[in-house]
Amino acid sequence: MIVFPNCKINLGxxxxxxxxxxxxxxxxxxxxxPVHDVLEILPVGNKKKGTVKFTQTGFSVQGPDDRNLxxxxxxxxxxxxxxxxxxxxxxxxxxxxxxxxxxxxADGVFTLLALQNxxxxxxxxxxxxxxxxxxxxxxxxxxxxxxxxGKGRGEQLTPLPLSLSGxxxxxxxxxFSIATAEAFQGVTPANEGESLAVTSAKPIEEWKNIVHNHxxxxxxxxxxxxxxxxxxxYKMGALYAAMSGSGSTLFGIxxxxxxxxxxxxxxxxxxxxxx
Numbered sequence: 001m002i003v004f005p006n007c008k009i010n011l012g013x014x015x016x017x018x019x020x021x022x023x024x025x026x027x028x029x030x031x032x033x034p035v036h037d038v039l040e041i042l043p044v045g046n047k048k049k050g051t052v053k054f055t056q057t058g059f060s061v062q063g064p065d066d067r068n069l070x071x072x073x074x075x076x077x078x079x080x081x082x083x084x085x086x087x088x089x090x091x092x093x094x095x096x097x098x099x100x101x102x103x104x105x106a107d108g109v110f111t112l113l114a115l116q117n118x119x120x121x122x123x124x125x126x127x128x129x130x131x132x133x134x135x136x137x138x139x140x141x142x143x144x145x146x147x148x149x150g151k152g153r154g155e156q157l158t159p160l161p162l163s164l165s166g167x168x169x170x171x172x173x174x175x176f177s178i179a180t181a182e183a184f185q186g187v188t189p190a191n192e193g194e195s196l197a198v199t200s201a202k203p204i205e206e207w208k209n210i211v212h213n214h215x216x217x218x219x220x221x222x223x224x225x226x227x228x229x230x231x232x233x234y235k236m237g238a239l240y241a242a243m244s245g246s247g248s249t250l251f252g253i254x255x256x257x258x259x260x261x262x263x264x265x266x267x268x269x270x271x272x273x274x275x
Contacts, residue, residue, distance in 0.1 A: 003114050004036035005106035007095050009244045009251050012196045012211040017189045028150045029196045030141045033169060035270050037103055038092040041114045047086035050078055058093035069108030069135050076131045077115055085119055096268055098177025100245030108135040109142040149197050162200055164274045168254040172229055175267035176248060178219060183246035186218040207240040215246050226250060236261035
């Protein structure tokens with residue numbers, strides 16, 4: 001079975017407070033984007049149950065295979081279904097990691113769902129949500145694939161009546177990643193201002209001045225080239241431009257009739273129409 005895990009962007013991100021458990025209280029708007037990895041899952045009939053073989057091509061993924069979210073997804077499902085048959089998982093990464101696009105989270109969630117399909121398993125949405133949250137805070141979003149306001153660590157989701165259908169989006173990755181720990185360094189939580197549920201409901205032409213990513217304040221100081229990319233996106237005609245999540249990808253949203261703008265060469269660039 002072959003599936004195509006997609007990525008997401010964050011339309012604004014507010015860091016509201018530091019929690020007692022060490023995490024931060026966040027508010028963000030998730031939106032699905034049609035840029036995909038490729039994931040293949042096959043049953044392996046001649047292997048012992050509970051055996052998983054994982055291979056990966058494309059953009060490199062840091063760390064050993066047993067820490068990859070695809071393998072973790074298999075192990076989580078195995079905990080619920082101890083007789084889970086052996087499987088071969090191959091992931092081709094078209095989306096860079098550490099890019100603020102959630103592609104690793106999508107890979108894990110798509111693995112969970114594809115394994116159930118391949119082996120004829122039936123789990124409830126609640127069970128899938130519990131496993132997705134164990135994989136990562138933004139993983140539950142990829143079960144639903146619709147605009148949503150994320151609160152808490154990002155896992156508390158409320159669907160939003162927000163549509164970017166027909167608009168064009170330009171994604172630019174500068175060739176380096178930003179670790180989440182680095183992104184939080186120096187950030188001062190602040191609870192002032194309107195909720196993103198309110199600001200993102202306003203016309204996209206107004207977002208430039210009212211929808212902000214809190215991480216940009218500190219990350220742009222450390223990586224001024226990212227601020228340059230954002231400014232260039234506006235010069236190209238973007239209605240709204242921002243860094244996605246904790247970075248390092250920048251995106252610009254353009255009119256439905258816009259042609260792909262000319263831009264400086266970067267290691268990874270995607271120009272897509274939003275369905």
